[in-house]
Amino acid sequence: MNMTLTEAFNNTAYPVGGHGKRNIQVLREALQDVDNNLDSDMYGKGNVIEDFQSEMAEYLGKESAVFFPSGTMAQQIALRIWCDEKGYKQVAYHPLCHLEIHEEDGLKEMHHIEPVLLADQNRLITLEDVQSLQVDISCLLLELPQREIGGQLPDFEELEAISAYCHNKGIKLHLDGARLFEITPYYKKTAAEICALFDSVYVSFYKGIGGIAGAILAGDTEFTTKSKVWKRRHGGDLISLYPYVISSDYYFKQRIDKMVQYYEEAKELAGLYNKCTHTSTLPKEPVSNMFHVHFDMPKEQLEPILLSIYEATSIGLIPTLRDNGETGCYCEVSIGDRYAGVPKEKLKTAFQMLAEKLAN
Known part of the structure; x- marks a missing residue:
């Protein structure tokens, strides 16, 4: 059975963007050092x-x-x-x-x-x-x-x-x-x-x-x-709201000092997209950790290209695409903890493939 773009993205070794899967581990990690006697x-x-x-x-x-x-x-x-x-x-x-x-x-x-x-x-x-x-x-x-x-x-x-x-x-x-x-x-x-x-x-x-x-x-x-x-x-x-409060407090302390890092990484990634033909980011240079990527190509035409890149490089660039008129599509990118762990050479290879396939 053919995988959807989202499934293929999640199955790559190096999905770009976000902090990671939103599973039960998010709560486990936040609670791991909390005193068992803490009142709710x-x-x-x-x-x-x-x-x-x-x-x-x-x-x-x-x-x-x-x-x-x-x-x-x-x-x-x-x-x-x-x-x-x-x-x-x-x-x-x-x-x-x-x-x-x-x-x-x-x-x-x-x-x-x-x-x-x-x-x-x-x-x-x-x-x-x-x-x-x-x-x-x-x-x-x-x-x-x-x-x-x-x-x-x-x-x-x-x-x-x-x-x-x-x-x-x-x-x-x-x-x-x-x-x-x-x-x-x-x-x-x-x-x-x-x-x-x-x-x-x-x-x-x-x-x-x-x-x-x-x-x-x-x-x-x-x-x-x-x-x-x-x-x-x-x-x-x-x-009681303590599971939400404790996780908010825990991850705030973990990540608030990383906002500059996320911002600089977003600018780096946007620069790679803007080197590809039929591709542009909005804004051209991001002003936060998130931005949009617009493709002058229908979603149905772009998805097979992305799937082939994911399979060849194990780099997941985009989880979903949205239609943007009859001839284009776009996606939202948000940089989090995962980006720092993506091997730069593999990322470079993935973008080289993307540039070549979009140019054909």
Whole structure:
């Protein structure tokens, strides 16, 4: 039976990208040195969760932080709080925002909040877009980096200008920082320096950090106190969240200092792709550990080429491809721990084969 591209990728000795398989070992490793007598959290209380929340509040430069089982829950709650405070239920965000395309209209159906879509879907939100708003909004959400367009980022000066404008107009500014940790090397800023521009911040612990699941929502104490009420209303106050908290804490400490490494490796890998014909990365030079690779070739034509390279070199370049119109396809690449273990000569051979096959 012919293997799918994903199966072939997973069967290679050196799959490029990510930290590794998301199997039970992820939890085993996180728990291996934990004291067996450590008490679990109970409905959001207890040292195991409260200590982590305090650490993250300090790291993000905010007064307070709350651990949530998911970013979807955390962000909907953040926007609900700001809408209730302002008294009208309109928020603005990018057309390819996670809340718009991946959450089954949860913001609209559960909170009756109406989004205002800013900017063309193929570019970032600019200060001019915000200044041109024709309706009153309670909150502006910015995603850094903007995942669906290759992880692009605005200049930091543009962010500062947007933040100042929102502050002057009384518009709350919320950060979808699912990949916040991964952009600090590009901006040459601490997470706290970036978060200082925002009234509320969400960060993920299963993406670049590689934990099991979980998110932090941070802001001032009044904001996070309200978020705890909404967390209970959403059913997010599980009796215990410690498996998620402990894994988040463990992998945060393991990987937070590797973000510069991942960033430099992403630039190296993008350079190899950009040497191939019919291939380009977005952005051309990555601004975080992730980027998109676009091929001027249909998926059906490219997949056999990749499968032959995987078999010949045991290097897995791409796990999945998505159609990008009738004549092209693309994929997302995220660099993690695995890239450092890929033999450079084998990687070079794999890209030589790719370049030759794409040129024919």
